[in-house]
Amino acid sequence: MVEKIPADSVGIVSYHDLEIREALTLACGQSLPSYNLRYECYGELNAARSNAILLCHALSGDHHAAGYHSVEDRKPGWWDNMIGPGKPIDTRRFFVVCSNFLGSCKGSTGPASINPATGEPWGLDFPMVTVADWVHTQAVLSDHLGIAQWAAIVGGSLGGMQVLQWAIDFPERLRHAVVIAAAPKLSAQNIGFNEVCRQAIMSDPDFHGGRYYQAGTKPKHGLALARMIGHITYLSDDAMGKKFGRETRGGKQLSYGFDIDFEVESYLRYQGQRFVEHFDANSYLFITKALDYFDPAAAHGGDLAATFAQVRARFLVASFSSDWRFAPERSREIVQALFRAGAAVSYAEIEAQHGHDSFLLPIPQYHRVMRAHFERIAEEQGL
Amino acid sequence: MSQPLRPDLQIIADWIRPGSRVLDLGCGEGELLDYLRREKQVQGHGIEVDDERLAAAIRRGLPVLQQDLDQGLRQFADNSVDTVVLSLTLQAVYYPRELLLEMLRVGREGIVTFPNMGHWRARWQLGVTGRMPMTDVLPHSWYDTPNIHLCTIDDFDALCHDNQIAVLERRVLDDRRRNTAANRVWPNLLGEVALYRCALRQPEEKK
Numbered sequence: 001m002v003e004k005i006p007a008d009s010v011g012i013v014s015y016h017d018l019e020i021r022e023a024l025t026l027a028c029g030q031s032l033p034s035y036n037l038r039y040e041c042y043g044e045l046n047a048a049r050s051n052a053i054l055l056c057h058a059l060s061g062d063h064h065a066a067g068y069h070s071v072e073d074r075k076p077g078w079w080d081n082m083i084g085p086g087k088p089i090d091t092r093r094f095f096v097v098c099s100n101f102l103g104s105c106k107g108s109t110g111p112a113s114i115n116p117a118t119g120e121p122w123g124l125d126f127p128m129v130t131v132a133d134w135v136h137t138q139a140v141l142s143d144h145l146g147i148a149q150w151a152a153i154v155g156g157s158l159g160g161m162q163v164l165q166w167a168i169d170f171p172e173r174l175r176h177a178v179v180i181a182a183a184p185k186l187s188a189q190n191i192g193f194n195e196v197c198r199q200a201i202m203s204d205p206d207f208h209g210g211r212y213y214q215a216g217t218k219p220k221h222g223l224a225l226a227r228m229i230g231h232i233t234y235l236s237d238d239a240m241g242k243k244f245g246r247e248t249r250g251g252k253q254l255s256y257g258f259d260i261d262f263e264v265e266s267y268l269r270y271q272g273q274r275f276v277e278h279f280d281a282n283s284y285l286f287i288t289k290a291l292d293y294f295d296p297a298a299a300h301g302g303d304l305a306a307t308f309a310q311v312r313a314r315f316l317v318a319s320f321s322s323d324w325r326f327a328p329e330r331s332r333e334i335v336q337a338l339f340r341a342g343a344a345v346s347y348a349e350i351e352a353q354h355g356h357d358s359f360l361l362p363i364p365q366y367h368r369v370m371r372a373h374f375e376r377i378a379e380e381q382g383l
Numbered sequence: 384m385s386q387p388l389r390p391d392l393q394i395i396a397d398w399i400r401p402g403s404r405v406l407d408l409g410c411g412e413g414e415l416l417d418y419l420r421r422e423k424q425v426q427g428h429g430i431e432v433d434d435e436r437l438a439a440a441i442r443r444g445l446p447v448l449q450q451d452l453d454q455g456l457r458q459f460a461d462n463s464v465d466t467v468v469l470s471l472t473l474q475a476v477y478y479p480r481e482l483l484l485e486m487l488r489v490g491r492e493g494i495v496t497f498p499n500m501g502h503w504r505a506r507w508q509l510g511v512t513g514r515m516p517m518t519d520v521l522p523h524s525w526y527d528t529p530n531i532h533l534c535t536i537d538d539f540d541a542l543c544h545d546n547q548i549a550v551l552e553r554r555v556l557d558d559r560r561r562n563t564a565a566n567r568v569w570p571n572l573l574g575e576v577a578l579y580r581c582a583l584r585q586p587e588e589k590k
Contacts, residue, residue, distance in 0.1 A: 336459075339428065339448075344426075344428075345448070346441050346446050347450075348437060348441075365438075368434070373441050373442075375442060376441065376443070379444075
């Protein structure tokens with residue numbers, strides 16, 4: 001429970017649902033007969049509708065980016081340090097929207113939702129959704145909100161990939177694109193990690209071919225394992241070393257057995273167990289597949305600069321020195337392709353020890369760059 | 384509304400064609416780039432390694448890439464911009480010759496400016512007082528200076544000659560930032576800042 005809502009918080013917030021009754025044809029060729037998009041908004045949309053910022057969340061994120069749902073909440077939204085009155089994305093100036101993507105388990109339609117054709121949860125029958133599909137549904141939400149052009153679209157990691165897709169697919173609908181700790185496509189190593197995570201889930205005896213809802217079980221063990229693997233890739237060797245080293249749990253002697261000896265084991269198991277409480281295993285499968293499939297340059301013979309030929313947005317790309325999941329090199333690929341395409345792009349390579357997770361942390365130089373960038377956007381719009 | 388540019392930056396700006404593509408290496412807070420974008424509709428990017436200066440340039444709305452010039456420019460394609468600018472930065476890089484050649488590969492033209500160690504005041508300080516020169520453009524003590532590759536105008540001319548670099552234009556500013564007739568007669572003695580516009584010699588021009 002939060003002691004007192006801080007003054008620079010957006011405060012108590014609640015989500016909205018946008019029910020779309022029209023069928024949505026997806027990139028995979030299948031369609032969804034109807035779907036729900038869950039989203040949150042912070043700040044006020046101005047009369048000119050020129051101050052709207054869209055946030056795109058990452059793998060385990062959701063629409064709850066800032067503030068608290070109730071005073072009972074232990075923690076605020078996932079990007080609370082970035083969004084709020086006086087924060088880098090200042091809600092006194094900007095109207096901020098964050099929507100949960102399809103395939104998630106956080107409120108938008110996903111594999112745990114009911115398939116209207118069968119009256120049962122979709123499970124693995126849920127159609128494969130892609131980053132492009134997410135962006136198209138966010139465009140539907142933009143129409144619903146009456147926002148013809150976003151002042152900026154912002155995202156980290158998988159969120160950054162959605163921002164790239166936005167700039168490619170809807171060049172007129174965003175003035176600025178902010179792409180943080182992302183990559184233009186996954187490497188073989190990235191896909192490899194995702195596959196190990198999926199196998200951990202699918203080989204859990206409680207998985208039941210994805211129909212575990214009907215069986216009254218959950219592939220808890222597999223999903224926890226997937227999260228433990230993922231968590232290692234989000235941190236740097238350095239950060240893990242600093243946080244845990246070879247400390248034994250409670251300073252105890254080695255057990256010479258297979259129970260937990262080291263703090264790092266205890267931490268990873270705890271992270272895995274916590275994750276299982278609030279995340280659906282099928283969603284994890286679908287979202288990691290969307291990551292694997294993301295490759296906007298594939299339609300242009302692998303030429304990323306040609307892919308960006310039509311972009312109109314001005315870009316800010318940021319990466320973190322210790323991120324090895326989507327290393328600075330991957331962001332530089334994006335920057336160079338944008339440069340070759342003649343787009344205006346800024347690039348910040350931020351010294352940070354916390355690996356991929358850095359994009360969620362209030363690192364001073366990171367926030368300084370974000371603050372400078374959004375102050376400039378506000379100034380351009382006369383906000 | 385806009386402040387006048389520093390005299391050396393004004394000369395650089397005057398050399399750049401309106402509407403051209405420019406890369407400003409070590410752009411700092413983007414004073415030159417800001418001017419070029421506003422007054423000459425230049426499509427320009429800056430490169431800056433320093434965190435604070437990068438943020439300041441971003442605050443100005445300039446496209447600026449964080450990169451260490453000592454890593455080279457290999458990610459930029461040949462002739463991908465019209466002009467590459469290196470303003471008062473040549474003396475602070477590890478590999479000045481390689482960077483100069485890289486500039487002229489990436490840009491059709493390069494503009495290089497540097498503090499002239501042949502200036503009479505630097506000569507006086509070293510030759511008569513026996514101390515390492517410290518001037519307005521070289522304000523650091525020898526032990527904490529970022530300026531590790533100092534040269535004179537004659538040295539730079541020799542570098543250009545030896546590397547098939549054509550000097551298209553040269554200006555020299557004295558210690559009051561003036562471009563006087565005397566400067567043109569004794570540039571290596573009176574010039575405190577040297578400004579060069581150069582390009583790679585075409586093969587048929589090679590001596």
